[in-house]
Amino acid sequence: MVTLGLDIGGANLKFAIQDYGEIIYFPMWKKARDLENELRRISERFNPERVGVVITAELSDCFSCRNDGIIFVSDAVKKAFSSELFFMDIKGKLSKNIDEPKLFYASNWIASSEFLLMEGWRNFIFADMGSTTTDLIPITNRIKAARTDHERLKRGELLYFGILRTPIFYVLPKFDVPLTSEYFAITADAFIVTGDIGIKEYTCDTPDGREKSLKECMTRLARSVCLDADDEKYLTELAHAVKEKMVERVAEAMKELSEKHDIEKVVGCGIGEFILEKAAEMHELEYIPLSEHYKLAKLFPAYAIAKLVELE
């Protein structure tokens, strides 16, 4: 039986089918109307018998409220696929229909967590750093995180920054000067300059619509402190400061959760694994990269929901 896993986020569509997966940059706030067609293309390519779905796109401001977002997205899925559908809710339950939308807000990390529990993993912080956000989910022999994003923000289980789309002033309000509040530069610009990602991994749009080259990334960083890109040394330091601040903030949150739940181990995935690893090291937590255990660690929720549905 061919099962497809779908993780429909606010900025990316991710899908996994057996050992194959893709991350498609899909800014929902611009392209919601194309969602059904985009999904139909996936459906036609793979013709899956079953599809497992997790949704986080409902917060996108193309929807009036999250309820409408869940309904819109799930309707698009229903229209695009003739397969048997399974939606995962925040309790980890799979349903063929969405009766109560609010139970389906931001459920992608639940699929990852439930799958890892099923695979026998215990006593760890499940960490998933993506383009936009970072999940830190304490798990003992069950999920100990809150079930809403608001509550997870409060507890440090959801850090609202990632390695591509986050305005740099969110993670680094001040360098040698306070940064401007304009949408001039994002974390992807910083990580091109630090060399942690290549141009191919800079999958989102640039803030100014220009190229993803080192020079243009430097120019964007420069603007954020009211400069031009003359001083490469200074701008490289700025990029590294962004990275260090992200590592520090993740490390701090990991430490707090580790102490609260008496957990010493972090199991990490997502395109930001390189940050998660450094953060775990900072407070001497054991770090296990999921990429050593699973091929599709960069889009783990999509992989996990496919696996969970396969076993349903």
Next chain:
Amino acid sequence: MVTLGLDIGGANLKFAIQDYGEIIYFPMWKKARDLENELRRISERFNPERVGVVITAELSDCFSCRNDGIIFVSDAVKKAFSSELFFMDIKGKLSKNIDEPKLFYASNWIASSEFLLMEGWRNFIFADMGSTTTDLIPITNRIKAARTDHERLKRGELLYFGILRTPIFYVLPKFDVPLTSEYFAITADAFIVTGDIGIKEYTCDTPDGREKSLKECMTRLARSVCLDADDEKYLTELAHAVKEKMVERVAEAMKELSEKHDIEKVVGCGIGEFILEKAAEMHELEYIPLSEHYKLAKLFPAYAIAKLVELE
């Protein structure tokens, strides 16, 4: 002689002619190509003999660098007006041509300061809070501020937030929960909810392209903490927290400059005067609203440059 004052910013065009003035929302990053036509309309309406120009739009990311920005903007001015032109540089000098663009970066606060000095004002912090930024310029019997935005950021003479366009997480990173880093809500949304501005004063675009009504502003605030707009009391508190944080941060910067330069008086203008006044009060600095002395205090640099050019 009819003299027009023009303040060309990154988000607004402001002009003053005698006692009349207008602020036109003009997002340069979207509309740079229309600049010449927009200016031509102003030229044809008023047919001024002289035009005084100050520019801050050069930092906009529609330009590769600030040098190009100054050249682009000054070229548009030259093409649109057949009047005698005067550009003010960061030393306060008026020139008919721009030979060295870097001397013309971010000069609008210079015009205001020079004009106030000429009018006899002494020993004060000139404060101008606009849609996007806040200038705090210490003036004794001369301007004591740095002459570049980067250096002014460092010294607290430029605060990069204002009462309309600033993402709320820039001024309030954390409420009861850390705010998300999405461009969901701006300070204008908060000030609609606090009642400090009306819909007509919300002159910039909304982040989600929806209405400027109280309900939609609340929805935008709610998104920024991963909620819907159910709890009006909570969201009103959030809006007030944004305001209070802005007042605090302005107050802190005022206090520092006041102590450094031994100045006890703040002279304020701009659409954010209501914040400046509260900030000055916080540390018992004397506050003088320029609106009690000049009709066009909301677009003071445009008014000031017109007056300075009149006397040239």
